[in-house]
Amino acid sequence: MKKPVGDQELVVLRWVAEHGPVTVGEVAERFGEPQGLARSTILTVMERLRSKGHLTRRKVEGVYQYSSSVPLAELLRGVVGDFVKKSLAGSLSPFATWLSQADEVSDDELRQLEEAVARLKSKKEGEE
Numbered sequence: 227m228k229k230p231v232g233d234q235e236l237v238v239l240r241w242v243a244e245h246g247p248v249t250v251g252e253v254a255e256r257f258g259e260p261q262g263l264a265r266s267t268i269l270t271v272m273e274r275l276r277s278k279g280h281l282t283r284r285k286v287e288g289v290y291q292y293s294s295s296v297p298l299a300e301l302l303r304g305v306v307g308d309f310v311k312k313s314l315a316g317s318l319s320p321f322a323t324w325l326s327q328a329d330e331v332s333d334d335e336l337r338q339l340e341e342a343v344a345r346l347k348s349k350k351e352g353e354e
Contacts, residue, residue, distance in 0.1 A: 228295075230276040238271045239280050243294035243301050250290070251303065 241257045242248055250272055254328060256266035273290055275281040283290045294301060314320050325331075325339070 228280055230308065231278065231280060235271055235275055235278075235280075238268065238302065239275055239294060240298070242272070242275075242281060242292055243296075243298040246286075246293040247286075247291035248293075250292070253292075307345065 238253065238257070242253060245252075245256070250269045251267065254263070254268040254271065255264075258265065258268040272281060276283060276292070279294055281292045281294045282295050283289075296304075310318060310321065311317060331339075
């Protein structure tokens with residue numbers, strides 16, 4: 227089981243998962259600088275994520291390239307699952323209420339939600 231990540235770690239991890247494999251320099255330049263984060267801060271966060279098992283690295287032509295240890299979709303699924311367990315005591319009801327009151331939902335997001343509900347219904351019917 228991987229150790230949990232903090233807010234700053236999660237933002238960096240998500241960026242690496244979306245853009246990886248990447249070097250510390252690339253993350254510092256493309257992500258860190260616009261956020262006002264120094265290269266040393268990015269290196270510290272990335273190494274912390276690696277020690278927690280969330281990032282892997284391999285040497286390519288003398289430079290370490292970092293990648294997320296799981297695909298982005300799996301990473302986000304885990305983050306949402308942790309949020310539901312910890313912040314919502316395992317209940318999806320507050321999240322469903324929030325979603326129903328969301329001001330802006332794109333057609334694509336609505337389609338994804340409808341597909342998710344259909345999968346849940348199918349799974350539920352399979353249990354009966």
